[in-house]
Amino acid sequence: MNIYQPHLMTINKVIQETPDIKTFHLVFQDEEMRDNFRFKAGQFAEYSAFGHGESTFCIASSPTRMDHIECCFRSVGKNTAGLFGLSEGDTVGFRGPYGNVFPLDKFKGKDLIFIAGGIALPPLRSVIWNVLDKAEDFGHISIVYGARTVEDLVYKREIEEWEQMPNVTVVKTVDPGGETPEWKGHVGFVPHILENEFAPNPDNTIALICGPPIMIKFTFEALDRLGFKQDQLITTLENRMKCGLGKCGRCNIGSTYVCLDGPVFWAEELAKLPKEY
Amino acid sequence: MKTATLQKSDIGKCLDLLIQSQKRVIAPQLRPRLDSPDAIDVLMLTPLENGDNHQVGQGILPLNGVKEFLFVKHEPILAFENKDNKVHIKEVHHKYPETIIFGVRPCDAASIASQNAVFSSDNAGYNDQFFTKRLENTTIVTYSCTTGDQSCFCTSVGLEPDSDRGSDLHLTELPDNTLHVEIKTPAGERVANILAPLLQGEGDQAARDTAGKEAHKNVSRIRNSHLIKAWLDDQSNFDDEMWERLGEKCIGCGACTFMCPTCHCFDIVDETRGSKGYRIKFWDSCQFDHFTLHSSGHNPRDKQYKRYRNRFTCKFKIYQDKFNAQGCVGCGRCIRDCPVNLDITEYMKEVDLKASLPNALRQDPDFE
Incomplete structure (x- = not known):
């Protein structure tokens, strides 16, 4: 299995939150994924506009409402601008869920x-x-x-x-x-x-x-x-990530990888980390 | 363990036998560093067509390590196409040819376990098949060093010039121009079987050990590294004055990270032409300012010395804590190839000094 391979999701709905922030309602194109996908509050995913790249956002919807997945993002870079230009019915890539959860x-x-x-x-x-x-x-x-x-x-x-x-x-x-x-x-x-x-x-x-x-x-x-x-x-925490899998090496705070050990941290855990976040 | 003896002059024939057995054979060769008629030839691990011009056992270390044959510099990890307003994704099917890397130095061979600790499923269960499938089909034939140059420091990080870690078949040069052959793994045995016509009797273990000890004496750059981990674990040293002072001259070119056999960082981008494209995984560097830059503009490592602190910490603490593997193998490439002569062993020396100072002295407010 290719750990970098995203699932395809269709944008069901686009909400313009602010001039440069949008919310997407996403539904898995694969029926099996639609039935079996589970996540918990606090986890994140990699979202891609094909041809533009991948970006890391949390899953903004609740695991109690599984009829679709939501993400909310600001258009700031290449991929988020690519996502921003997509419309209802278009396809995005989704890898996840990754990371720990709010207990x-x-x-x-x-x-x-x-x-x-x-x-x-x-x-x-x-x-x-x-x-x-x-x-x-x-x-x-x-x-x-x-x-x-x-x-x-x-x-x-x-x-x-x-x-x-x-x-x-x-x-x-x-x-x-x-x-x-x-x-x-x-x-x-x-x-x-x-x-x-x-x-x-x-x-x-x-x-x-x-x-x-x-x-x-x-x-x-x-x-x-x-x-x-x-x-x-x-x-x-919202450190910059690429892989979400503990391999690409950029989200670490000392020996703590935000993608694997986080993104959710208690204050006392944070206090033990070097001040580099 | 099975051993054998091989004539040093038969290495070319060994390479020919391996090439004839339909394996991809990679070995050190002299190659122009740049694509220019004026380029100077340097030692590079390169795929061979025949055994004529190999440089196995020559020089100190190839410019490139084995890293680029396992964790490829730039490789598609996914193909996609926009057709009829729909996105179609396709697996990319790389070839993972059976490969023998012949003449690998012990430091490079030891680095493979470190990379594997990051990319294999040992790391949180996520298996990067692009690395692990290559590794599965790769056999490492190591060649003990007989000497080091001024940048080599393998003995400072727990390795030896004749270490056999990461080796499938281990060769050690003896003074009588023969090679002591040690078969370390089943993959090494398969290579030995191909080389059987050239192998003679059992190896001379005593001579091999003596050769190793002689080589050890020739590694002149020696630092203590056993106190570094505990010093880095002490959070108060995160803001030590050393980081800024030593890191000041770093220009953030990232050469050390690209040359490093254990550095594993990468980026993922899409490259497209028309409606088709590839998702590409390619080498990146923690020394670049945008590496950790948040979209908000905030950057956790906003100064170059912080980025070098991360690199040093990664080698001597993070690799151990997070991946249970060795971060630095002492190959010295980051010293040889640094354009401003930043020297990781200078950091090692300073940390060792700081860590071995008596407590009373360390707590003296007047002591700098």
Whole structure:
């Protein structure tokens, strides 16, 4: 078997999230794959626009909703631009799922806070829908989400949907200068809003964080000041990858390969790694 | 273990016998380094048509290692075609001809296990068939070194000039111009069977051991490496001043990684013509600035010295931790071929010094 061979998937639906971010709904062309494919929240895959290359994104949909797979990506490089140009009915390549998972068993009975910035919401969204679909297993759900501007927020319709749910609190913010006259959310960086406006109680709570390394750093610090312990913080890293299989050599942080040992890390695991992520 | 004796002057005949038995035979030859009439000939492992002009046992080390015959520089891993608005993918069927690489130096032979640890299913269960199928069909005939040059340092990383690790058939030159032949594996035995008309009686084990010891004396560059792993394991050394100071002159050309027999990094890209294309896996280097660059613009290894720190750490820690294999085989290519004379053994020397300093001295704030 060729480990680099992708499965073919058809784009069922394209959602333009922002001017340069799209969501794809993907369905396996092979019937057997459609029936047998399984993954868990937190895992990632390699997506290709044939002729352009491969890129690494998380699986943004929930394993509780298996009628299609979703990915959400920004057009920044050759392959993502290639993907961006595809339409409904077109084919993409898919290799995965790879990597470890969010240990949902360990979250049972606890309140969960999801903290994300910009394009980092999709990796957490898989977990969000997963826990919302099994709401009886978990406590209160909070979602703290920010982007540079109002225009850059992804999943705008779903955020509204979450805001309507009784067991969900949504705290949304945009960076200073990114607001519009109609904006009803906060204005400020995610770690600041989290600490000063939302100020969650750490009791029986797990915080799931995804964002650029600098945001993870400041968010950890803010949560630390709020009284969160290291074993209450979990994050997912987004290092550059090519193979996803522990061979191509670029996603490592010291001896830790994000593709094999991650992408999901507890804060205490992260603290043991060299500061090179 | 079976041994035999072979006349050194019969190597050409050995190569001819192997070529006649329909094997692809690769051995060191003198070849122009560039495609130019002015190019200087260098020692290169090259497929042979006959045994006439081989350089087996000559020189120190071929410019290229065995790596490029197993982990190919640039190879299609998938074919695809856009037809009638649909994508069709096809397996690429490479030929994996039965290959004998003859005259491999012990350092290069030892590196194969390291590469295999990355590419085979031993690594998380993912088997890169493009590597492992080639390896299955490759027989390694090693040739002990009798001397080293100023860049060789195999004895500093646990190897010897006459090591037989990774060898199927091991040859050691004796002072009487014969070769001591050791059959190490069934694949080596198959080669020995082809060479049977040229093999004589049992080998002289005592003479072989003496030759090995003599060769050991000729490897002059000696560093301690036994303290390096523990020093790298100590996270506080990640920000040691040494990294920036020694790495300052690195220009990030990546030559060390391309020459290195254990470096395994690669990139995957699509190459297309019209509606058809190939997905290509090709050598990449952790020394390039875009290697780890995130799409956001963030780069975890944003300075050249950090990229060299990663390379050194990969050789002396990551390979051990992650792949349970040896990261550096001491071939010295990264020293010989570096355009700015960056020397991995200088790092080894510094780390050894730092690691062997008494604790009290290390904790003295005035000590640099």
